[in-house]
Amino acid sequence: MSASREPAAVLPLDSAPATLADQAYARIKQMVFDFTLMPGDRCSESELAQRLEVSRTPLRQALQRLEREGFLQVMPKIGWQVAPLDFDTFDELYDLRVLIECHAAQHLAEAEDRPALAELADIWLVPAAERLADGAEVGRCDEQFHARLVQASGNREMARVHREITERIRIIRRLDFTKSARIEATYDEHARILRAITRRRGDEAQRLLRAHIEQSKLEVRHITLDMLYRARRQA
Incomplete structure (x- = not known):
């Protein structure tokens, strides 16, 4: 099919993230999509920061964005949890x-x-x-x-x-x-x-x-x- 027939991409994971927070967001979301992070899994910010090799500030911005979209849930004094599939x-x-x-x-x-x-x-x-x-x-x-x-x-x-x-x-x-x-x-x-x-x-x-x-x-x-x-x- 010719390129003129293809619509603009609508999946945010496919665009090149511009900031560290965007990069962390895209990577964590892909981990959720791939079930590398399973529904119900818990993780701390320090664990994710080390895993993604990103500082806490952009990581927290990414996590808060994923929370707003319903992919993650914050657990006070514990960390974060991948939202169960409802x-x-x-x-x-x-x-x-x-x-x-x-x-x-x-x-x-x-x-x-x-x-x-x-x-x-x-x-x-x-x-x-x-x-x-x-x-x-x-x-x-x-x-x-x-x-x-x-x-x-x-x-x-x-x-x-x-x-x-x-x-x-x-x-x-x-x-x-x-x-x-x-x-x-x-x-x-x-x-x-x-x-x-x-x-x-x-x-x-x-x-x-x-x-x-x-x-x-x-x-x-x-x-x-x-x-x-x-x-x-x-x-």
């Missing part, structure tokens, strides 16, 4: 995401001016030979697909909430692109959603979008639990 909360976030994105799909199906559709079609309505195969890249494109749908609705508050949801579920959602079958399914399902919106079939687009997100939610839960099981056995 699938009930993830389910609620996915439910909210469905509501926002279905509203956006209906809006797009009815809108007169729809430049976002052409942009998304250039990425997702491509021959099989031009499809991306790298899971991380597809994950970035997938986030951009759903974000562009919401942004195109013109509702800035909905777009803001959607960005927050995206950040909070990324820890499990990214795992949906670790298997080639799921990558192929993502292309096929996005294509069907785009065609329904283009043909102004709002009800059909909402049905397809809801099924797409629900299936992704089930897949990532299964993959996450399997990865946790394997990581604990190897610990």
